[in-house]
Amino acid sequence: SATPEGRGPAPGRAGGARRLRAILGAAGLGAAGRLRVGHLLPLVWVFHYREGLSWDGGPREFNWHPVLVITGFVFIQGIAIIVYRLPWTWKCSKLLMKFIHAGLNTIAMILAIVSMVAVFEYHNARNIPNMYSLHSWIGLTAVIFYSLQLFLGFAVFLLPFAPVPLRAALMPIHVYSGLTVFATVIATALMGITEKLIFSLKNPAYSASPPEATFVNCLGLLLVIFGALILWMASRSHWKRPPEENRRLLAASQKKGA
């Protein structure tokens, strides 16, 4: 069961189950489409309203922080969470999906760490203290728990050593802690947006609602909507990847129908 298999033909004009899968697949593609638009918005923020990007210890180095957090730690983590629940992935092997899930989460963690390095270097270059704000406390806590989650997930669910009862016992905890860390990351991003707008907008101030304030507030709202969408997809049982036995039957019936 650990090799790619069951790559049946695309569903035709078939029965209810297949139609449901097609609808769910379209919804999944829709979510992916929103993702592609969504991760461009922080780039618009830093290039249109801010100083752009570079790695020079100045504000342009700081700008990597929101870009990498929103792209990596929010959007890529969100996709990693629901990747098993996109119905057009159900025909892929479980092992392949695990690699994609672990790979996307690894990319998200690397981007989160680089984004933190950018802030520390920026702070140090300007003699701004590190780790004083609630944003930094909760953000660092989230990164630490995310690393633990990634390490334990790798050791228990990807490596072939853990016995099945241990996997079964830890899976609900893995799901709970993954979703809780994800929600915490979005809350941290909202705090970071609040800090950045208060510190950066001086003339006119944040309270005068200049275009940048409205634009970035909308970006924050989209983060909440994205988070709510991911939590919805992750908690609906009809988007759960079917158990392996059912999945094989489905693949077989599709091959017969082709």
Added chain:
Amino acid sequence: SATPEGRGPAPGRAGGARRLRAILGAAGLGAAGRLRVGHLLPLVWVFHYREGLSWDGGPREFNWHPVLVITGFVFIQGIAIIVYRLPWTWKCSKLLMKFIHAGLNTIAMILAIVSMVAVFEYHNARNIPNMYSLHSWIGLTAVIFYSLQLFLGFAVFLLPFAPVPLRAALMPIHVYSGLTVFATVIATALMGITEKLIFSLKNPAYSASPPEATFVNCLGLLLVIFGALILWMASRSHWKRPPEENRRLLAASQKKGA
């Protein structure tokens, strides 16, 4: 099934199921204890570090905002969410528990609305614009969805008119939207704490980590821990209130054992 019933004796030195209930009950009491301590912290904040409370258009009127939000919209809402899952409430009737759930949520909403009035009056008295920040946008959105949730919950689950299939179909949506609004409220509170500390701490500034900054950062961390605890209790199946039939059997067996 709609009257209080089954008030059996306290569990003695009995079998595994009862011992489990006792442990879960102790955990529930522990959570309630943390709550009683937790809702005092915003009072320490406003009386020890800030100007205190009054209703005069000044900073002391603003201070009602964090006190009422954290006490009502975070802690009381959190308790309302898990009130069905405290094992020592399983012997109470479902209708009584529904009234407690709806009542606590109504109190939380009233406190949230009063807390918003305090901010609007404070802003207006000082000519500070309203509704410019991401905190205000997401906070108002959360209050609107919370009101909708309360109204629909009352109409569908408390009033006796909705047919059972409709209740069954809407329950997962009620649970999802309740938990999502709760998480959003905590995220909004964290943004509000960030704003308030940046605006209020001037000499020394927030970045110099005065005692108030450390104290309120800890309060923010406790809000995240409280939220994570509520989400854990709300999503564990062994804390789910047993179906009515099982509940009656349990009550009967307890009476026999007395």
